[in-house]
Amino acid sequence: MNPTSPPRLLALIAGAMLAGCGSDPTSAPAPATAPPPAEVPRPDVVLVTLDTTRADRLGAYGHPQADTGWLDAKAAAGMRFQRAYAVQPLTIPSHSSIMTGLWPWRHGVRSNGDATLDDSMTTLAERFKAGGWQTGASVAAFVTSRDWGFNQGFDTFLDRIEQPGKDTWHAHRTADKVVDDAITIVDQAQADQPLFLWVHVYDAHFPYTPPAPYAERFADRPYDGEIAFVDDQLERLEGALKAKGREPLWVLVGDHGESLGEHRELTHGLFVYDATQRVPLIISGPGVEPAVIDQPVSQVDLMPTLMKLTGRPVPEDVDGKVQPGNPHPAWMESFQLTEQFGYAPHTAVVDGGHKLIHKPQPELYDLVGDPDERTDLAPTQPDQVTRMKGVLDAMGPVMPTGRTQALDPEALAQLQALGYITTSSFDVDFASLPDPALHRDVVGKVLRAEMMSMQGQHQDGLVLMKEALDEQPAVAGLYTRYGRMLFAAGKKDEGIRLFDDAADRFPQDVDLLLRAASTIGRTGGDARSLELARRALAADPESDRAAEFVTGALINLRQHEEALAFTASWLAARPTANNIAALRGILLFDGGNAKDAEALLRQAAKDSRPREGVCQRLGAMALGAGVLKDAVRWLEREESLHGPSPRTDRLLLVVLGRMGEEERALALADRLLKDSPDDPELLHARGVALFDLGRLDEARSEVEAALVKAPEQPDLLLLLANILRKQGHQAEAEAMRTRADAAHAKRLEQLQKARPAPPPPRTGG
Ligand SMILES: [Zn+2]
Structure with a gap:
């Protein structure tokens, strides 16, 4: 049981003031000999991130058909922020901002998969841990796993997620399993120490497939059913906390919303309208007086607000502010329109009652009078557009930076001699990209076509997709998506022809060339795959990913000597290319040269998610050297990352026998x-x-x-x-x-x- 009696909010804030709000001592680990002063109250804190949950689908936010009694009760008893904004419509960037209190350009995670939250960042968990809390997390999806740096500061981080069909990217588990793990953390927590617990639930993410009996009860609105299921699971978690005498401060926040067809977006990830950006934010627990807050706030405000509420020093070097009462503009952004469609990216700012979406053709909305953002005021209110553009520009250096690391000239010459590099690097000029608003019909068609494909209506989906492609033949991303749909429909040959054609149309598009290489490679066209990978490398001579594809294709073609020569040159130029170190290490090891392989494999294993086979070979090496404990460790890591495989299991069997x-x-x-x-x-x-x-x-x-x-x-x-x-x-x-x-x-x-x-x-x- 937590010895600190439930503190009142004012006492907490006073405590924070006494503790001083100057420089932040929490960024350094707390010395073991100096526990925080006992008079500072330290309540248990449970942070629940509700994936893909729109604010307006909870009863507390006005949804009449919602079955979210537990969340609604928390909202009624605590602070309900009516206008809380996600920084991005994607999970990894938005969680990065929740955890750090920083705008995306400060923490550097601008898209799903482009970056891992850096170790140099100070997370909520690290701050609580430094303040004497025990920390634990149970997360639901690959996108919130340790692969993206979210385990920073957690004593216990439970993210073992099954990956059926090896679809790592969408791997997730349901809220009941997440809560089971969270309850384990609660049960094992020290009774006399406060607990910071992060729980991430993913159920509301598409496809909407709530379990029984929610599936039946919500047959015509399964999205609501998923949220109702989550609501009941969270109530179960509260029961477990109560059984241990814990009455935590609850922080319930959405990572982003779900468009559900508004603005022709079916799910989330592209646009930055309120449908995907306005999220629930509820803070409820001992000492928090009920309040409804209408002022706009952002996910970045959560960190400083929580620090204040728990009597911790409020860091000054974060972008968020203690809320409520410190209004500031809320920033949001999306680069997926560029990555997926080749359109201009969206950045946006909410300031007071207005939202400006900045892109070649800006859009302006009055969120108070027009919360559904139906009437674009930009053409009629140019002064307001100018004012809001000024607010947006004042916020910071907002665009992702281009590639800065150059190859050293000698290595460049070597790669050119080998025939891998023909041009210098290229960068996308965002200003030159078309405005997606002009093509919203096409975007809508594409999204509907893909939804049909996912639901098994392949023929109708393909017809619609072909229409979109005919309307926008210059958008490279559409070919990739059409190709994927052809494969899903079992039209393999057509898919290969499409990728082949697209690769010729877009000779500078690295992503498309690599997708084509991968697709054609998977169907046995190894020579063509190698050619495409080489073209990708020519288009971007600094791309480690393109180099990885070239190496992979060479290995598939059994051109091992050339693969060794290529990887040696690449690593000489870019010694930190761990993906290439992995491939070279595996190649050397499998060729019988364990001695040279070892350092490379160890380098590759420093990644949070090394390539399949790296840890397995390190395990085999440790077994060979008779260091059985290391062997078990490596083999278990291989299994936890990539699932069981016959080769890993057999090695493990031998090791266990010998031990x-x-x-x-x-x-x-x-x-x-x-x-x-x-x-x-x-x-x-x-x-x-x-x-x-x-x-x-x-x-x-x-x-x-x-x-x-x-x-x-x-x-x-x-x-x-x-x-x-x-x-x-x-x-x-x-x-x-x-x-x-x-x-x-x-x-x-x-x-x-x-x-x-x-x-x-x-x-x-
Ligand atoms: Zn998400």
Whole structure:
């Protein structure tokens, strides 16, 4: 139980003032010998980020059909911010701002997947941890996992998310599982220490598939059903907290909304209208007086506001301000229109009652009189546009910066000599891109077509998509999307032809060229795939991703020597290209050169999510060196990142056996044998575990049975010899041993005949 009695809000604020609001001592780890003064109250804090949840779909925000009783009660008892704004319509950038209190250009995460929240950033969890809180998180999706730096400051970070079909990007789990994990954190928390808990739920994200009985109850509006399900799960979490005597400060915030068809956007991620930007924000708990706040606030305000509410020093170097009472313009942005369609990006600002969307053709809305943003006032109110543009310009350096790191001239020459580089780098000039408003019909068609495709209406979807493409043949992104739909509809050949055609139309579009390379490569067109990857590299000679594709295509074509030469040159020029280090390390290791592979694999493993196979090979290497603890660590990391694979499991089986962990080995062997019941290696591993456990009779009968399935398998014969010896049948054991040696010699001979010569190990340029 938390020893601090529920503090009143005023006491908290006074405490914060006494503690001083100057320089922020929380950015440095708190020395263990100096706990925070006992008089500063430290309440438990639960931050819930509600993915894809529109404010106006909660009862508290006026949705008459909502079934969000728990959230509504929290809102009624606490502060409800009527106009809270997300910084981006995408999960990773918006969560980065929630956690840091910084605008996107300060933390550098401008899109999903373009950057990881840097270690140099000070997160909410780090601030609470430094203040003496224990910290735990349970998150629902790959996009909020440790891969994006969100684990900073957490003692416990539960983000193990199944990845069915290896669709990493959309991997997620439902709120019941998230809350199960959150309850584990609550149960294991120290009773005499305050807790900061972050819970991320993803259920409201498309596709809307609430579980029973919500699916039935909300058959005609499943999006509401998902939110109702989340509401009940959060109530369950509160029950678990209450059972431990914890009465936390609840912070409930959306990461972005969902357009649900408004402005022709079906989900989120493209435009910055209120449908995707206006999110619920509720702060409720002991000491918080009920209030409805109409002033606009932003996600960046959450960090300083929370610091103040919990008696922590309010950092001065963040963009957010303590709310309510400190109005400032709310910034928002989206670059997906550029990344996906080649249109100009959107930046926008809400100031007072107005919103300006800045792009080649600006849009201006009166959010008070026209909350649905139906009437663009820009043509009739040029002065207001000018004023708002001034507000926006005053906010900061807002556009993503271009590439700055140049290749050193020698490396450039080397790559040019190898034929990989023909042009210098290029940058997109945002000002030259078309305004998406002029093409909203096309965007709408594309989104509807894709929705149809996802729902299995392939033919109708393809017709609509073709229409969009015919209207906008100069938009590279449409080809990629059309191609993906063709593949989903099973029209593989047509898809390949489309990608091929698009690659010729857009010879400078790295993303499109690499997608084409990847698609064509997956269908076996390795030579063409290599050519496309080389063209991508020519278009952007500094792209590590293009270099990765070139290397991958060379490996697929079994041009190992060239792949080694290429990766050596690349790494000489860009020693920090961990993706290339990974490929080169794997290539060297598999070619028998573990010595040169090791440093590269270790470098690659420094990434939060190293390429599949990197940790596995490091595990194999540790096993070879007899460092079994390291081997287990590497192999378990490989599995946690990329799921189980036969090769990793087998290595793990050997390691566990050698470590004397027979019970675990036995359990693993049993699991693997379910999939491959006749596999001699697995049967052998199981036999060894039984042998080591002293279960000799069982071991003998199983190994004898295994030898019927895999006759003359040398390892099985040798194991049987050992079992027989231990059972006291010396003569039989001796005979079996001779048979095993003969089988082993024969197997070796066969292997040497069958095995292709490994690529000669080569290093240097
Ligand atoms: Zn999201």
